[in-house]
Amino acid sequence: MAAHVKPLRKSAHISAPDKVSSSDSVSQLSAKLQTVPRASAARATAGDYPRPVFRYLRGFALDPSLRNHLGTVPVSIVVYKVPWESLMPGPVGEYLEVIDYDPASKCFYEPIDLDDSRLLAQEGYPPSEGVPHFHQQMVYAVASLTIRHFERALGRVALWRPGPSPDPKNEFDDSHYVQRLRIYPHALREANAYYSPQKIALLFGYYAASDDDPADHIPGGTVFTCLSHDVIAHETTHALLDGMHRSFTQPTNPDMQAFHEAFADIVAMFQHFTYPELVRHQIGQTRGKLRTHENFLAQLATEFGRTTGKRAALRDAIGKYDPETKRWEPSVPDPNDYETALEAHERGAILVAAVFDAFLSIYENRTADLLRVATGGSGILPVGELHPDFISRLSQEVSKAATHVLGICIRALDYCPPIDLTFGEYLRALITADRDLVEDDDLHYRVAFIEAFRRRGIYPRDLRTLSEESLAWRGPEQEGYFPSATLTRGIEPLRGYADKLLYAKSRQDIFVLTREMRIAIHNWLQTHFDGTQSGDTDGAYLGLQVTPGRKTNFEVRAARLANRIGPDGNMLPQFVIELLQKRNVAAERGNPVWFWGGCTIIADLLSSEIRYCVRKDVRSDSRAKREAAFHAAATPSLRDTYFSSVDLHEPFALIHRG
């Protein structure tokens, strides 16, 4: 469809929200996504029937709580349009495996067969809190949609993190391919849900609503986290992000954990805008003023927050419940927040608020003309309900803006350093990624982002000005720092892998190919570092420690193909390579203290040039000092007094607990 056409943001005015994808810049790649075979079809269809594109599954729009209010009951149920794949009972598909084992109840629940004709004929199991089949369907549907959005934005299939090393003697062996993320909808008996990198699984809990303040529930009634759209999307995003950036779970600075949380929130929140009924309803309710009026679109986990005694949604990107006035109030951005909020969720909320702020500016910008038309230029809407056509147009624009912003946020992941990310660096990655994709920023998206980040005091280190030009990562020319010709020559042979990747038949093939490629890159760099004249200077260029006469130990953490559209509409295949190295920075002999560094290389395959090298220099003493100071400043919790000896290997379980 839109292949070989440079995406223009304005051109999208006419398409309906559910067709947004058709103009998406990477839609030419979505065809490729379709070619990857889904689950081995238990009952593969014979005959000439056309293959369905979607599976329609009913579910709660946000969570069951919307059903309990007259105002929201009309939009409480939506029909999720899930990418089609044939499924085994569970559901078990290409990416996901739902296992409804409930250890606390000593039992399991019959897995749902979504390919059963009775369910195919009626948009899946009818929404019901009391039937486990529906729970299985809900987690499957929302997690599938989240994966889909991720793949859309990146233009390639998603892979989960590798499983435990098959070689007991080598913990770094990451050849263990794990096809499916497991989802346990009823694994925990607490108000918590988490992604377990150790098990490559999502664990959801159920719990009794607060007795004193149960919100819309019976006091003590059971609440299921696996029925919350936001919780499912949030946890799935953790898994997707971890599959791409394994080291982002290492808390090396105050932003790292916060980023994981914030990113998961951003994806969950912008997913709200893909449900047209909900968007229309909320646009109507707020009269299009999403910035100043409380709305579900900007909130997360309403039911979870309310049933755990918070009286409000768990997160809110634009405002909060004021316990004094007992009213919702819009938040005012404070440039000091970034300095003072150090707890992962509080800090993550700053990033979420910044991205949402940018999104709202974009939305307001996109609809300024509509507002003028609708108000005869006064900008003051008439009293009473808005015209349904006006609501439709606003809804289309807001959904489009949301799709764009979500895409920008996800695509930035390819431009992030492999470790130790800060919010400022994320902003730089985001601006660079977007500049590379959309040269003509006619609707000022990037300015909206820069302004929103500045309002919250999020600045990259070592930058004097905050302009688009200064924020974008610098190429060798701007840096005045060049890799040797030997190094750039090594890029060319990667073209063969790019071809192979394009025609890979399955996700497993891609996984295996990627690993082969990483080994090849490692061998090439190893020879270069330790055997050629420019080895040590190129090592320095890549943020690594290369000492002549000594074997260089380093890791090629990732290598992936990313396709970019050039200024004249042609495809520019790019390669992203992540290198990592560790250095012992212990002050004394004895137990080593590992400090990690390296870089993300973004290389153009056509010209065989390094476009950017995003460094986290392993030789940087000042960064090592900052990291040590961060660890030293950590305030222990009561849990640390009693449970510091128990290593759970579950970084996300504890973020959500005490």
Added chain:
Amino acid sequence: MPKKQNSKRRAPERATQVSDGKAASTNVSNVRVRMYRQGLGDCFLLSFASDSSFENASHLLVDCGTLGATTTGVTMKDVATSIAQTTGNHLALLIATHEHLDHLSGFNSQRSTFDATAVDQSWVAWTENPDDPLAKKLQKYKGDLGVAALAASEALSKSGTSDSNAKAMAEAMNEVLSFMGEAVLGATFAKGVDEAMKYVASRGSKENRKYLKPGTYLQPSWLPGITVYVLGPPYDEKKIKNMGEHGNPELYELSDSSVSAFRASARMFVNDGTWKDYADSLGAQDRDQLDRSLPFDQRYRIQAVDTDPRLRSYSNAEDAWRRVDTDWLFSSADLALQLDNLTNNTSLALAYEVGEDGPVILMAADAQLGNWLSWHDYTWEVSRANGSMRKVQAKDLLARTIVYKVGHHSSHNATAVKHGLEMMTNNSLVALIPLDKKVAIKKKWPMPAEKLYERLLEKTRGNVLRSDLGWPADSERPDSVATAEWKKPPSNVQLAVEKEYIDVTIVA
């Protein structure tokens, strides 16, 4: 180096003065705070006298317990004997701060010695008052948390035979619960501490038994010149349950239903039979509770058997690393932490002021942050000897504190920093830490908390006395403290380290 105080042992004899409220003639000018060295636990004997001989002193015992001693070899029996000898079998006042074994065990194990000691008055916190509705509510909540945590720890121990994570967790749980007594499923939870607390309260006759409420103060006639300020526990459910500023904002209070549902599941989990057999074995009430705690109707529940083809991928041996059999039990740490925090927050926190606007001895037991912060809610209006009134606030008391009994064996969470330690600005500050580090290491608890300990060493210039080791080693001197200042006792305080105890004496 400090001069050793001449530790004069008095022959056991009945004190001549009976503290029946009769006013003593001369004001108290000398106070001795004695920290016993019985390991990881608190036992403090405070003696008040009008002269430096302490011959006619009034004695006050705050707590008597231990979780074990390996460093000093001082036994609970040694302590009880010493108390009896020092006080001549007569305590003017007996105080139990909160229901934890490390503060109360001696009242059970040395019962006969305490029975033989005369006690004039007993003070405990309002949280122990059987007639107080909020106290009753908290007691019930504590009991529920405890029983659920105990059931979970049992379930974890059982799974621990095959799962090393579960084993480590079970051990950690048992250590936290050890504050409450032996963790034995089925036994009445925390029977030992409960009994000890009741015993202490019962030693004062009805009119001489006080359930203290915060914001009040006492000027006992038998302690002329001494004002005792009641700082905590706060009479406020929220503040008592407060998990502290380092807690996660998402950590929410566990509801009664959540706690009892968790317990019902944990008990079923420990049982070897199927859920059906187990449910059938229960009485009607328990069965009903179990039923209500399960998320779905019975018709949806299928007994989990590894051979069931529907569970094939879950049971697959190659994928054993992905099983989730025990993960749910790990949230029991929340139960144990809330229980521990809640109990510590019921600590009776008292400040003893020697003379009007004089130096203060701060005994806050194991108060956690919620307790500490609440002290700043009050202003005490105290009458002076000349009849005029003075206003006293927590910050004044903290600024005048010269003896600080460090909370909870110097774990990091029992000394408020901004609203506590940093307000203790008096130059003569001395800190006492009842701790046995070896016992703590065995229990895998980081005590003393590194940063707190470091700051105490700075603030007191080395006058931090630990019950296991006595004086800090010279190698521990922080750079900010000059060698000449290091471990130099304040002019108005004498410090002495003896085998069984450490004495801090405030002289007039």
